[in-house]
Amino acid sequence: MKKEEKVIVGISIGDLNGIGPEIIIKTYEDPRVLELNTPVIFASGKTMQFFKNHFKSKINFFNIDDVNKISHGKVNVVNVWQEPVKIEFGKEDKRIGEYAIKSLEAATNALKDGAIDVLVTAPINKHNIQSDKFNFPGHTDYLARALNGKSLMFMVSDELRVGLLTDHVPLKDASNHITEDLIQEKIATVTKSLKQDFNIRRPKIAVLAINPHAGDNGVIGNEDDTILKPTLEKIKADGNLVYGPYSADSFFGSNNYESFDAVIASYHDQGLIPFKTIAFGKGVNFTAGLDKVRTSPDHGTAYEIAGKGTADESSFKQAIYTAIKIYRNRQDFNHYSKDPLKKASK
Structure with a gap:
């Protein structure tokens, strides 16, 4: 990827009953953010339409079934599931935890395959995601296993x-x-x-x-x-x-x-x-030690204010900016590591 091209930011939706979808929508309602990157939300068009209507947002989503069909300049939504999902703001729900994991796994696979450049994760509930198939304390431990890193x-x-x-x-x-x-x-x-x-x-x-x-x-x-x-x-x-x-x-x-x-x-x-x-x-939570870039906001699901339209998107927006900056810094680091004389001549 050339440096001037937009970074493709994959976004896992997190807990649908929390503030994750709200802060994602608020972040990309700002056209300046969209100018800096190409977002790819791993959820479903139907689910994101529900949140758009609930928060009376004017944001437009571009729904796709294949992550390789993203459109630059648009807020892409990959359909990880098709069925309607019942949203109950502020409620801890095992079923909702399963959707959070579906989104995370799909986004992580896209990161591993190079279909997205970086991953930004919306907040999950560490309790309702636990199952026989998924038994990790949180994002950091899961990504270390999935990406074979420390x-x-x-x-x-x-x-x-x-x-x-x-x-x-x-x-x-x-x-x-x-x-x-x-x-x-x-x-x-x-x-x-x-x-x-x-x-x-x-x-x-x-x-x-x-x-x-x-x-x-x-x-x-x-x-x-x-x-x-x-x-x-x-x-x-x-x-x-x-x-x-x-x-x-x-x-x-x-x-x-x-x-x-x-x-x-x-x-x-x-x-x-x-x-x-x-x-x-x-602040931003960054998972260091991996060969891929992952960030998240510095807060949790905030069930107590979920669905009220009062969530502050600042930390999530900063997580986007930080992921992009780190990705660019790694490009430069890898480039100049191969030819340190170029760094010295700058």
Whole structure:
């Protein structure tokens, strides 16, 4: 694909009873967004027509049965199913979860086949998607399996980037998951992503401690002294700009994060609470570590406001922009990696 051509953005519909369809429609009602990419929504024409009518939208959908028949300049909808679907806004429904998975699987297959360039996923309900055939905590784990990669949840915004050593595991088990191999793997993934996806040639990374106050010399746990610190020293000795472990309670309040290109948190809430406090509505969930680009908004299904027409599409729109930017950055990175003299001459 030539750089001036539009990026083809595949979109999985998410939970139909949540705010996903609303924020998709609102995003592409803005003609400026459509000028930047070609959207392909994996759902059905009938279902999207229901949402168009409900939200009194003037958006026009271009319905197709084959992803290879997309039309540039239009909001394409691939018919993943044909039957009508009963929508009950704000209700958790196992049947609706099945449609979310149908959409995700179809979009992922199109991504693997190269029919779409990037994937942006609308929010799912992690409970109603579970079945004998689909048993993953969420998008990140599913995509790692489907795309044969080692994924990392990377929350990104203009102000802050946060990666996680452990993501969707119970807090009581988080420290047991943190090993030297895991730390090495996650830091390597973040480092590579900062270089190829965000065009940062010499990334500087901070790592947050596992225990309060980094364990206070073993008084509040010894995992930081026995696992995290020695591993970071090894990584740093290899020439990487990796620092820590930092006590998490003061790291963000002191604006210390502004001195780094990325922050790696030891567990989910340690990283995502400050991220969403600082960047909520402007943040994007990016799945780093894969050879394909996937982003999503930084929020969930928001059942409590579903169907009311009040959902804010800002984060979903930013997820579109971020996916496009990362895709372009990877094109440049791969191009100049093959011929570094071209980069040097710019």
